[in-house]
Amino acid sequence: MTQIKGVDLSYAQGKLTKSNFDNIKASGINFVILRIGYTGTSSRQCSIDSTFENNYANALAAGLEIGAYYYSTATNTTMAKKEANYCIAHLKGKHITYPVYIDVEDTVYQTRQSKTTLAKICNQFCKTVNAAGYTAGVYASKNWFETKIGAITEKHTKWVAQYYSKCTYKGSYDMWQYTSSGSVKGIKGRVDMNYSYKDFSIGQKDFNSKELYTSNYPGTFPTLPGRGYFRRGDKGLQVILVQKYLNWFGNYKLKLDGSYGPKTIAAVKNFQKKMKIKQDGLFGEGSLSKALYYRK
Numbered sequence: 001m002t003q004i005k006g007v008d009l010s011y012a013q014g015k016l017t018k019s020n021f022d023n024i025k026a027s028g029i030n031f032v033i034l035r036i037g038y039t040g041t042s043s044r045q046c047s048i049d050s051t052f053e054n055n056y057a058n059a060l061a062a063g064l065e066i067g068a069y070y071y072s073t074a075t076n077t078t079m080a081k082k083e084a085n086y087c088i089a090h091l092k093g094k095h096i097t098y099p100v101y102i103d104v105e106d107t108v109y110q111t112r113q114s115k116t117t118l119a120k121i122c123n124q125f126c127k128t129v130n131a132a133g134y135t136a137g138v139y140a141s142k143n144w145f146e147t148k149i150g151a152i153t154e155k156h157t158k159w160v161a162q163y164y165s166k167c168t169y170k171g172s173y174d175m176w177q178y179t180s181s182g183s184v185k186g187i188k189g190r191v192d193m194n195y196s197y198k199d200f201s202i203g204q205k206d207f208n209s210k211e212l213y214t215s216n217y218p219g220t221f222p223t224l225p226g227r228g229y230f231r232r233g234d235k236g237l238q239v240i241l242v243q244k245y246l247n248w249f250g251n252y253k254l255k256l257d258g259s260y261g262p263k264t265i266a267a268v269k270n271f272q273k274k275m276k277i278k279q280d281g282l283f284g285e286g287s288l289s290k291a292l293y294y295r296k
Contacts, residue, residue, distance in 0.1 A: 004196040006098075008069065008177070010035035013187055015054040021062035023186030031065035031098050031196065033159075036087050038071035039079070041108045046086040060095060065201045067098025069139055069159075070125075073106045075113060077124040084128035091134070095224060095292045097201040099137040099157050100129045104144060111148070119150030126156040133223070135200055139177075142169045159194070174198040224291055230283040234260040242283050245291055246271060 005028055009016070016024075024032070034056055035049040052068075059066055070087050074080040080102070087100055102125040104110060110118060126136035137157035140149060145160060146169070152158065158173040167176040175196045182193035224245055225238040236258050243254045243264055252267040265281035272279045275290040 002197055002199060004030050004199060006031035006033065006065075006175075006194045006196055007182070007184060007187070008033040008035070008192045008194060009051070009055055009187075011049055011051050013051070013189070013191060015051045016058055016186065018058045018061050020186040021055075021058045021064060024184055025062050025064055027185045029064070029184060031067065031201070032059050033067040033069055033098060033101070033194070034059070035103075036068040036070050036090055036100075039073040039083055041073055041106070044073070046083060048090060052090070056094060065097045066095065067100065067200070068096060069101040069103045071103045071106075072121070072125065073109050074121045074125070075109050076117070077120050080121040080124040081128050084125045087129060088132045088134075091132075093292070096134060097223070098196070099135040099159075099200060101137045101139040101159055102126065104138060104140045104149060113148075115148060115150035118148060119152060122149060123153050123156065126153065130156070137174070142167070145169060145171060157198075174200075224288065229285065230260050232260055232262075232265060232281075239264070242268075249291070250274075 007024070007029055009032055032055075034052055036052050037046055037048045039046055056066060068087065068091065070083055072080065072083055074083055083102070091100065102122055104118060104122060113121070122138045126138065129136035135157060137159055138149070138152055139159040140161065142160055142162040145158065154172075157175070158171065159175040159177065160167055160169045160173045161177040162169065163179050167173070167178070175194055177192055177194045179193045181190040184191055223241055225241040230239060230242055239260050240256050240258045242260070243256050243258075246252050246264070246267045247254055247256075249271060250267065252263075252270070254263055254267055268283050268287065269279045269281045272287060275287070277286050277290060
């Protein structure tokens with residue numbers, strides 16, 4: 001079974017530097033889930049986590065895969081949709097390769113809701129986030145998943161918190177938060193530790209979509225590959241992501257065959273020309289950087 005190691009971070013760990021994240025990556029951490037924001041229990045307003053922008057930029061620079069979570073206090077689907085749209089607005093232009101989660105654990109408002117209501121809140125948040133092109137999921141403790149939250153739509157991923165030697169949740173899930181007292185070089189103090197059993201960075205959600213296999217991708221901004229630098233002869237799922245992006249960008253009508261051949265190279269050169277960068281046909285870090293921040 002795939003077991004990918006990651007941490008989740010918020011204001012509690014403070015603003016971390018690029019050097020901090022380099023150390024985190026060197027410690028064997030592959031991904032970080034950053035708290036993007038929260039809804040205040042008193043103000044009932046959406047707010048950004050004070051460390052999100054800083055930690056996103058430095059985690060990206062260190063080459064880590066990045067996801068996000070939002071601490072919800074929603075009590076109805078209208079609030080859940082508002083929280084989701086708040087996340088989408090603050091994620092615009094960012095390279096998010098891991099899921100965007102709704103964090104359901106509020107003991108002021110949500111603990112009093114019915115299982116049906118909490119399920120509707122989670123599914124509305126995920127539906128809205130998913131429609132914007134991100135993988136969406138629900139974070140909660142094993143106890144909450146079992147006793148407080150009703151049925152979650154199957155396509156939405158689950159992140160289960162259970163501080164034990166193994167995760168004993170019987171339902172489906174893709175990530176397990178196994179401790180809140182981990183220690184990682186680059187992070188001062190204790191930190192939440194996680195195992196992901198799915199490599200979200202390859203854009204697996206896109207490979208399950210019929211839309212992927214159409215020549216022209218007309219929808220929302222597609223998932224980009226987790227790295228730059230592709231050249232003639234490269235093959236695989238990551239190449240499909242490059243081809244999909246190029247079809248979205250310029251309607252090149254590339255066959256999504258996962259083969260970095262002459263037609264893909266020609267499309268890359270055309271993209272590079274429009275972006276006013278070196279036209280070498282290699283989809284490297286420069287091309288990936290332009291793709292990350294370009295929106296039609």
